Amino acid sequence: MFLVLIIVTIVAVAVVVSVFLNRADAFRPIVVDAATARVLSRAGAATRWRAVATLGSAIGVLVAGAKWNEAAPQWYGLPLLLAPGTAACIGLLVFAAFPPLRLEGQTGRRVASLAPRYPWSLGPRWAYLLPLGSAIAVIVFAILAGLASSPSDDGNYRSISFDFGSSSSSAGPYPGWYYGIPLIIMTVVLFATTVLALWRVSGAPRPAVEALRAPDSALRLLAARTVMRLSSGALFVYAGGVLSFAGLTTGNAARILTAEGQITLQPAGALGVVELVAGVLAVLLGASLLALSVVDASRPLFARDGRPLAPVRQP
Amino acid sequence: MIVLDDDDPTPPFEQIRSQLVDHIRSGTVVGGQRLPSVRQLAADLRIAAGTVARAYSALESEGLLESSRTGTRVRPGWGVPDSVRLAARGFVASLDRETVTLDEALSAVRAQWEARVVRRPD
Numbered sequence: 001m002f003l004v005l006i007i008v009t010i011v012a013v014a015v016v017v018s019v020f021l022n023r024a025d026a027f028r029p030i031v032v033d034a035a036t037a038r039v040l041s042r043a044g045a046a047t048r049w050r051a052v053a054t055l056g057s058a059i060g061v062l063v064a065g066a067k068w069n070e071a072a073p074q075w076y077g078l079p080l081l082l083a084p085g086t087a088a089c090i091g092l093l094v095f096a097a098f099p100p101l102r103l104e105g106q107t108g109r110r111v112a113s114l115a116p117r118y119p120w121s122l123g124p125r126w127a128y129l130l131p132l133g134s135a136i137a138v139i140v141f142a143i144l145a146g147l148a149s150s151p152s153d154d155g156n157y158r159s160i161s162f163d164f165g166s167s168s169s170s171a172g173p174y175p176g177w178y179y180g181i182p183l184i185i186m187t188v189v190l191f192a193t194t195v196l197a198l199w200r201v202s203g204a205p206r207p208a209v210e211a212l213r214a215p216d217s218a219l220r221l222l223a224a225r226t227v228m229r230l231s232s233g234a235l236f237v238y239a240g241g242v243l244s245f246a247g248l249t250t251g252n253a254a255r256i257l258t259a260e261g262q263i264t265l266q267p268a269g270a271l272g273v274v275e276l277v278a279g280v281l282a283v284l285l286g287a288s289l290l291a292l293s294v295v296d297a298s299r300p301l302f303a304r305d306g307r308p309l310a311p312v313r314q315p
Numbered sequence: 316m317i318v319l320d321d322d323d324p325t326p327p328f329e330q331i332r333s334q335l336v337d338h339i340r341s342g343t344v345v346g347g348q349r350l351p352s353v354r355q356l357a358a359d360l361r362i363a364a365g366t367v368a369r370a371y372s373a374l375e376s377e378g379l380l381e382s383s384r385t386g387t388r389v390r391p392g393w394g395v396p397d398s399v400r401l402a403a404r405g406f407v408a409s410l411d412r413e414t415v416t417l418d419e420a421l422s423a424v425r426a427q428w429e430a431r432v433v434r435r436p437d
Contacts, residue, residue: 108321112359114344116351116386205358208319 035105036211043101043219050098051226051297058091058230076158081179081241085186088234092193092227100204101219103212110208117206119198122224130289131194131228134235138187141239142180145246149176160249162265164256169265171253175242183242187235194231198224222296229293236286243279247272319360327362331370339379339393342400346391350380353387 065083072079115121120128150170152159157176162169175183201223207216251272254265317334319327338344350356353371357364371387374380381390410420 110319110321110360112317112319112351112356114317114338114350114356116349117355203355205355205361208359208361 036215039103039105039212040215043103043215046098046101047219047222048298050095053098054091054095054226055294055297057094058087061087061090076156076173076178078179078182082182082186084234084237085183085190088230089186089190089193091230092190092197095223095227096193096197096200100200101223102205103207103209103216103219105207105209105212107209109210111210111213112208113206117202119195119202122198122202122220123228127228131191131232131235134232134239135187135191138235138239138242139184141242141246142175142183142187145175145242146177146180149174149178149180160246160253162253162256162268164258164263164265167256167258169253169256171249173245174249174253175246179242183238187238190231190234194227197227201227222299226293226296229289229296233286233289233291233293236282236289238286240279240282240284240286243275243282245279247275247277247279250275317356317360319362327360328366328369328373331356331360331367332373335370335374336379339389340395341403342394342397344389345394346389348389349385350387350389
């Protein structure tokens with residue numbers, strides 16, 4: 001019940017933050033002729049199918065991971081830890097597997113830009129710092145937690161211990177090497193699938209018809225934002241989840257029962273609180289990004305008045 | 316921007332080559348700038364990759380482009396001086412109210428150019 005309450009709170013805050021972040025949107029309506037509108041309508045249907053397949057496969061993998069976790073308690077929650085990352089990877093692979101959207105129209109005058117396209121040229125450079133920064137944060141924290149971890153009874157590094165005189169205290173599960181090494185591998189794979197999905201978006205040919213170039217930019221920007229927010233969201237949820245667990249466990253291990261009563265070792269106790277707070281904030285940020293990726297993936301290509309959406313800023 | 320005109324009797328390879336020369340000379344693409352890959356440009360223009368490759372290799376032979384593992388780049392030193400670019404811009408702007416085609420405007424420039432050569436023989 002408590003877990004459900006936490007999840008509902010996180011989702012509610014994520015939705016509010018998403019709506020707030022989405023207010024300053026980069027899209028504005030543009031007017032196109034009837035022929036262009038027909039081409040965009042077909043592209044809109046293909047985009048919807050891709051979004052449904054991407055989200056459907058990701059949710060399916062997430063549910064399967066949770067079921068596997070219930071069926072395999074001997075893995076100490078490892079399947080549950082890897083489920084969000086695997087779900088994001090599968091979602092991104094499905095996204096990349098779809099044929100790139102090509103806006104085709106009849107013209108006797110074909111145009112092409114002389115600017116090379118790369119996976120990192122779909123948006124402003126700072127936008128790429130989000131997935132890169134979150135991936136680095138997860139890896140650095142997994143290494144630090146691994147170094148601080150200690151072996152549990154079965155020899156796996158998934159506990160944390162503190163000594164105080166003749167007393168010692170140990171608590172788990174802690175994100176030591178047992179969880180950290182698979183997490184680092186998962187982060188690298190997730191980053192690679194993000195680059196693959198962005199490469200598929202940037203590698204698709206641009207329309208040869210001048211009138212379709214602005215809507216094509218809008219489609220690419222939406223696709224790139226969906227990919228970036230999905231992967232960054234999953235990585236921030238990871239970083240936050242691991243930090244929260246580390247904080248809870250560190251706080252528990254830092255409380256030692258002595259002859260004078262229970263004491264809290266410092267700075268371990270304070271570190272646990274900081275980790276817990278930072279973790280919850282990172283989970284909220286990650287959940288907001290995931291909600292935004294769903295918003296982008298399901299965004300209609302046409303405004304209510306029948307005009308398509310196009311970016312103010314060309315990617 | 317490269318434009319391929321299906322109504323133009325000039326072969327696509329030559330349309331690409333001549334427009335690239337214009338872009339390089341006018342400074343629209345500058346020395347050291349990387350050009351799109353053969354594959355990207357061909358896919359965007361909906362033509363065979365060999366057509367773009369032929370245009371690139373012709374410009375490499377002329378010394379305007381250089382290719383390496385990292386891609387095709389414009390060689391520096393081929394742009395016309397800024398004064399020429401400004402004069403060209405002024406000339407085109409002065410034709411705003413005239414109903415002349417590009418070919419007609421270029422013919423006028425060519426005629427003036429030849430007259431200048433006659434006036435100032437070497």
